[in-house]
Amino acid sequence: MPSFFEKPLFFYPLYALIGVIAAMIGFLLFYNWVIGCISAIVAGCLLFFFFYAVKRLKLELEHSISDLTFRLKKAGDEVFMKMPIGIMLINDQFAVEWVNPFLASYFKNDKLVGRPLDEISETLKVLFQKGIDSDIVTLQNRKFRVIVKKEERLLYFFDETDHTELKKQYESERIVLAYIFLDNYDEIAQGLDDQKRSNLNSLVTSILNKWAVDNGIFLKRVSSERFIAVFNEKILAELEKTKFSILDEVREKAVIQNVSLTLSIGIGAGIKDLSELGHLAQSSLDLALGRGGDQVAIKRGNGKVKFYGGQTNPIEKRTRVRARVISHALKEIIRESDKVFIMGHKNPDMDSIGSAIGILKVAQINHKEGFIVVNHEEFGQGLQKLVEEVKKDAELWSRFITPDEALNIATDHSLLVILDTNKPSMVAEQKLLSEIDHVVVIDHHRRGEEFIQDPLLVYIEPYASSTSELVTEILVYQPAEFKMSTIEATALLAGITVDTKCFTLRTGSRTFDAASYLRSKGADTILVQKLLKEDIQQFVQRAKFIQNTEIMNNGVAIAKADREDEYYDQVIIAQAADTLLSMNGVLASFVIAKRDEHTVGISARSLGDFNVQLIMEALGGGGHLTNAATQLEHVTINEAEKRLKEAVQQYLEGRNEE
Numbered sequence: 001m002p003s004f005f006e007k008p009l010f011f012y013p014l015y016a017l018i019g020v021i022a023a024m025i026g027f028l029l030f031y032n033w034v035i036g037c038i039s040a041i042v043a044g045c046l047l048f049f050f051f052y053a054v055k056r057l058k059l060e061l062e063h064s065i066s067d068l069t070f071r072l073k074k075a076g077d078e079v080f081m082k083m084p085i086g087i088m089l090i091n092d093q094f095a096v097e098w099v100n101p102f103l104a105s106y107f108k109n110d111k112l113v114g115r116p117l118d119e120i121s122e123t124l125k126v127l128f129q130k131g132i133d134s135d136i137v138t139l140q141n142r143k144f145r146v147i148v149k150k151e152e153r154l155l156y157f158f159d160e161t162d163h164t165e166l167k168k169q170y171e172s173e174r175i176v177l178a179y180i181f182l183d184n185y186d187e188i189a190q191g192l193d194d195q196k197r198s199n200l201n202s203l204v205t206s207i208l209n210k211w212a213v214d215n216g217i218f219l220k221r222v223s224s225e226r227f228i229a230v231f232n233e234k235i236l237a238e239l240e241k242t243k244f245s246i247l248d249e250v251r252e253k254a255v256i257q258n259v260s261l262t263l264s265i266g267i268g269a270g271i272k273d274l275s276e277l278g279h280l281a282q283s284s285l286d287l288a289l290g291r292g293g294d295q296v297a298i299k300r301g302n303g304k305v306k307f308y309g310g311q312t313n314p315i316e317k318r319t320r321v322r323a324r325v326i327s328h329a330l331k332e333i334i335r336e337s338d339k340v341f342i343m344g345h346k347n348p349d350m351d352s353i354g355s356a357i358g359i360l361k362v363a364q365i366n367h368k369e370g371f372i373v374v375n376h377e378e379f380g381q382g383l384q385k386l387v388e389e390v391k392k393d394a395e396l397w398s399r400f401i402t403p404d405e406a407l408n409i410a411t412d413h414s415l416l417v418i419l420d421t422n423k424p425s426m427v428a429e430q431k432l433l434s435e436i437d438h439v440v441v442i443d444h445h446r447r448g449e450e451f452i453q454d455p456l457l458v459y460i461e462p463y464a465s466s467t468s469e470l471v472t473e474i475l476v477y478q479p480a481e482f483k484m485s486t487i488e489a490t491a492l493l494a495g496i497t498v499d500t501k502c503f504t505l506r507t508g509s510r511t512f513d514a515a516s517y518l519r520s521k522g523a524d525t526i527l528v529q530k531l532l533k534e535d536i537q538q539f540v541q542r543a544k545f546i547q548n549t550e551i552m553n554n555g556v557a558i559a560k561a562d563r564e565d566e567y568y569d570q571v572i573i574a575q576a577a578d579t580l581l582s583m584n585g586v587l588a589s590f591v592i593a594k595r596d597e598h599t600v601g602i603s604a605r606s607l608g609d610f611n612v613q614l615i616m617e618a619l620g621g622g623g624h625l626t627n628a629a630t631q632l633e634h635v636t637i638n639e640a641e642k643r644l645k646e647a648v649q650q651y652l653e654g655r656n657e658e
Contacts, residue, residue, distance in 0.1 A: 134147050144158060264294065296308040324477045342356045342371065349382065352467070357488050416438065439454075541572050557580045558645070608625065
């Protein structure tokens with residue numbers, strides 16, 4: 001490239017200046033030849049030195065450019081040949097054309113040039129085909145960050161193995177905080193003499209201390225029933241591999257001592273802030289206890305939750321201390337509200353409506369206006385008889401309103417009581433839940449990952465037979481004497497009767513106490529039987545399910561509707577599952593049918609050998625160990641059956657691993 005000094009533009013001003021100087025010298029020579037000669041000599045000297053300086057500058061500049069060019073070329077060669085960066089060129093057929101020595105050194109004697117890209121790594125070809133700019137690829141047991149230049153068919157390889165290992169080490173050493181809770185220790189200890197209580201305390205302490213020492217865990221007991229454990233992510237991963245066998249060990253050794261003691265663990269992980277880690281651990285423990293205890297809940301900073309255990313039925317608590325505390329707390333919350341709205345789940349059942357009528361009575365006892373929010377079109381066949389009886393009581397029926405009516409009259413001081421569900425996606429009207437800030441949750445289903453945000457009061461007892469049982473106990477501890485109409489007491493008793501299958505499943509001593517209390521308040525057992533009667537058509541529909549039943553080798557019975565265009569009430573599906581469970585050789589039953597055009601419902605039942613709650617949770621549902629359900633959107637019955645069988649298989653494989 002010609003230098004600036006070789007361009008004519010540079011000389012034009014110089015020529016003009018020389019012309020001006022020459023003219024001035026000529027003028028001086030004309031008037032005074034001595035001065036003119038001296039001026040000519042000086043000008044000649046200046047021009048000589050100027051051109052000499054220009055020539056020298058040009059030579060130095062050319063030398064600098066030549067030196068810089070040499071150094072750049074040498075640096076380029078250094079980058080391509082010696083820098084610790086892998087470089088690969090490929091051709092149009094995705095074969096290697098050239099690699100630099102650094103990348104070739106990882107493959108030792110293996111020849112790379114000419115080999116297809118997918119033969120070296122399937123991932124590399126995928127990066128090109130999908131236009132991915134950068135990704136981590138494993139080659140020769142090393143981790144490389146690969147940068148793709150698709151237009152140039154060029155790949156850069158940066159060895160990040162050490163960085164990856166360091167990151168992995170950092171993550172494995174992050175602090176994990178756990179709260180360990182003895183689910184029913186205080187209650188058991190109250191019934192033991194000093195020696196047995198001391199033996200039980202020593203047993204629990206020795207088991208947990210040995211577990212902590214064996215796994216490198218720091219363990220500290222902070223109360224009679226609570227421990228704090230500190231460890232790291234690496235230890236947590238090892239504990240997950242064992243499925244937290246400490247749960248089984250505590251339960252089994254407690255049985256030897258003739259006590260039913262279980263353990264719950266809430267774990268917070270995945271973040272650095274210790275304060276936030278403590279909140280995660282407590283939230284996890286609340287989640288584990290809300291699901292019935294005897295399990296582990298692990299909650300990470302990204303919101304993901306894992307569960308282990310939960311294979312046993314929740315143990316009934318003999319004391320009613322919590323019921324009394326909840327009853328008094330609910331009384332105070334109701335008195336601070338101007339209106340009380342009561343809402344159950346979508347497609348309500350007898351338990352949902354019965355418990356709603358009970359909470360309505362609690363509101364009336366505390367002199368507050370209460371309303372039961374329902375979608376009338378969601379009343380199924382199983383509720384029709386109850387609805388007809390409620391309509392006979394004009395005052396009670398006037399308390400049943402639609403979601404739109406509730407939204408119109410709700411205020412900033414209104415209270416919303418959610419019953420028989422704790423999932424926001426399952427409530428009868430989600431908009432009402434988002435509009436009312438003050439929320440109370442009362443439920444007997446195990447708590448899941450999805451949960452109503454920031455409730456004022458939560459009363460979840462998975463050991464209870466039904467929400468109607470919990471509401472009945474709340475009524476017991478209301479302060480003043482009150483009267484209940486026959487239909488109010490009967491509706492609550494019907495809710496308990498349906499959920500316990502006439503007091504045969506999930507029935508404890510407190511269930512009978514609640515039923516006895518309702519009977520004393522005027523509940524009509526004959527009316528309950530009338531409300532639960534089914535017609536011939538229901539019986540025939542249930543028989544169709546039984547006819548289309550497949551019994552698998554592991555004792556699982558799966559029945560499904562034979563037509564996609566027939567829709568079934570949830571009660572029919574549940575009754576069919578109950579009927580299947582009474583058959584010989586059936587340990588768990590599942591019934592699949594269309595609920596409406598877009599929804600397939602699955603009801604699940606077991607006698608306790610199978611945890612159907614975990615299976616239904618895997619499909620987005622929930623429930624109890626022996627009684628659960630789910631609803632699948634936009635799938636066919638056959639697709640739902642396939643997903644159910646996969647979930648059952650995964651559950652069985654997980655149980656076998658334990």
